[in-house]
Each structure stands twice: as C-alpha cells, then as structure tokens.
Amino acid sequence: MKKALEFDAKQHYYEPHHNDGKNGTYKCASCPALNNLAYRGFIPRTGRSVTYQNMAQSMRDVFNFGDDNIMIVIVPALALQPGAATLDLDQFMDDKAQHSINCPAAPTRLEKNIGNNIDIDMTLFNQLLSFSKNGETFSLEDLAEHHHLRHNQSRAEGPHWQFGNSNATCALAQYTNLVGVLGRNGEYGLQTLYVEDVKRFYLLEYLPLAYERRELPYYSVESTVLNDRMTHHIGFQF
Numbered sequence: 001m002k003k004a005l006e007f008d009a010k011q012h013y014y015e016p017h018h019n020d021g022k023n024g025t026y027k028c029a030s031c032p033a034l035n036n037l038a039y040r041g042f043i044p045r046t047g048r049s050v051t052y053q054n055m056a057q058s059m060r061d062v063f064n065f066g067d068d069n070i071m072i073v074i075v076p077a078l079a080l081q082p083g084a085a086t087l088d089l090d091q092f093m094d095d096k097a098q099h100s101i102n103c104p105a106a107p108t109r110l111e112k113n114i115g116n117n118i119d120i121d122m123t124l125f126n127q128l129l130s131f132s133k134n135g136e137t138f139s140l141e142d143l144a145e146h147h148h149l150r151h152n153q154s155r156a157e158g159p160h161w162q163f164g165n166s167n168a169t170c171a172l173a174q175y176t177n178l179v180g181v182l183g184r185n186g187e188y189g190l191q192t193l194y195v196e197d198v199k200r201f202y203l204l205e206y207l208p209l210a211y212e213r214r215e216l217p218y219y220s221v222e223s224t225v226l227n228d229r230m231t232h233h234i235g236f237q238f
C-alpha cells in the first residue's frame with residue numbers, strides 16, 4: 001500500500017528558500033509539493049528553468065502522483081508558454097496562468113487581485129487548521145467545509161469573480177491531493193490526513209515525518225471520486 005521513500009540524503013539534503021520576486025535567484029510556487037521538490041534538489045534548487053520531464057519524473061518518484069494528474073497541470077502550462085522546454089516555478093501563478101492553472105479559492109493563498117498569491121498566508125493557514133474537528137486529523141468533509149468558506153471568501157473579494165467546473169476541480173484538487181498522497185492509516189483508513197503532517201508540509205515544505213510513498217499511482221479517477229465526495233457534502237454537483 002505505502003512504502004518508505006528511499007533517496008540519497010546527501011544529494012537530496014533539505015535547503016528551503018523564499019521566493020525572491022521578479023529578478024531574484026530563487027523562484028517558488030504556491031504548491032508545497034513543488035517547493036518541496038526544489039528544496040531537496042529533485043528539481044533545480046533555484047526553482048528556475050525546470051524541465052517538464054524533470055518535474056513530472058520527480059512527482060512520480062517522490063509522491064507517485066499519477067501521470068494523468070501530472071498532465072492536468074502541466075498541459076495548460078505548456079500551452080501558456082508554447083515552445084518553451086522549461087519554466088520557472090512562479091510562472092504557475094503569473095498573470096497568464098490566472099483561471100487556467102491558478103484558480104480562485106486556494107486554501108492558503110490570497111487571490112492575485114488582493115495580494116501575494118505565492119507565499120502562504122498565515123491567517124488562511126490557521127483558518128484551515130481550525131477546520132479539523134478533533135484537532136488531530138481532517139476528514140474529507142472537514143476539508144469540504146473549509147473549501148466552501150474559501151469559495152465564499154473568494155467570491156466576496158473578486159470584482160470579476162468566476163467559478164466554473166474547471167475552477168472547482170482545481171480548487172478541490174488542492175485538498176484531495178493532500179488526502180490522496182499524504183493520507184495515512186487512521187480513522188478514515190488511508191484517507192486520514194493528519195494535522196501534524198499538514199503543518200510540516202505547509203510550513204517547512206518538507207515531507208511529513210511518517211511519510212510513506214504510495215505503491216499505486218494517484219490517478220485522476222481517484223481524485224475525481226474524492227472531489228465528488230467533497231462537493232456532495234456541501235451541496236454542489238459538477
């Protein structure tokens with residue numbers, strides 16, 4: 001089901017960076033998984049000139065993220081930068097990517113029209129943590145309720161707000177990726193997401209201490225089922 005992740009700790013030592021802005025050395029994404037790959041050197045540590053192949057292979061190696069899920073994010077990025085073999089991590093959040101890759105109602109990032117949409121917003125992060133009913137784990141339903149709040153906050157904040165099915169898929173996948181990839185045994189089986197793991201993954205952008213890699217890839221059929229369960233809980237349907 002899940003196995004310890006083996007890698008060369010000398011080569012893949014942990015060295016976190018902050019996003020340096022437009023002309024800086026280091027580029028980060030609003031995705032803790034992508035930043036995690038950069039901080040450990042699975043992709044270039046600068047977060048710049050990352051090849052699509054390197055990004056995809058590292059996502060398989062570290063998270064066993066399924067190829068179809070990888071393509072869902074990478075294909076629009078390729079379309080926005082036609083002909084480019086590489087991209088910088090912050091390009092996933094730039095003006096071009098709005099509504100195709102960077103969607104409204106991200107769990108812990110501000111909307112681009114409000115401010116910094118790359119770095120974690122601690123008020124939003126603490127709000128996310130407060131949705132765990134027992135303080136130790138998140139159920140999919142807890143996460144659905146948090147998404148519902150973020151949806152309504154985002155709607156109130158955006159003068160030109162729009163939220164179609166693809167935005168919903170994108171917003172929900174940010175939660176269900178956590179459950180599908182980082183979930184480990186507990187009260188909801190392997191779909192139990194632990195608060196301590198979420199803290200470590202978001203705040204250090206480091207793998208949870210008890211992290212084990214899925215043996216089966218996390219394909220989109222599984223994420224669709226999880227997304228669907230979340231939408232049903234809050235009375236919405238794709």
Ligand code: HEM
Pocket residue numbers: 029030031032033034055056059063065069070073074092093101102103104106107108109170174175177178181182
């Ligand atoms: C090729 C693979 C991936 C790419 C290109 C990617 C890219 C992105 C992008 C562009 C965002 C920002 C979306 C937005 O703000 O609307 C994002 C958010 C996020 N990603 Fe990824 N991602 C990938 C895989 C993963 C995996 C495997 C995980 C989990 C282990 C993950 C966890 C998250 C989370 C939790 C967020 C939400 C951050 C927040 O709280 O706002 N991603 N990702």
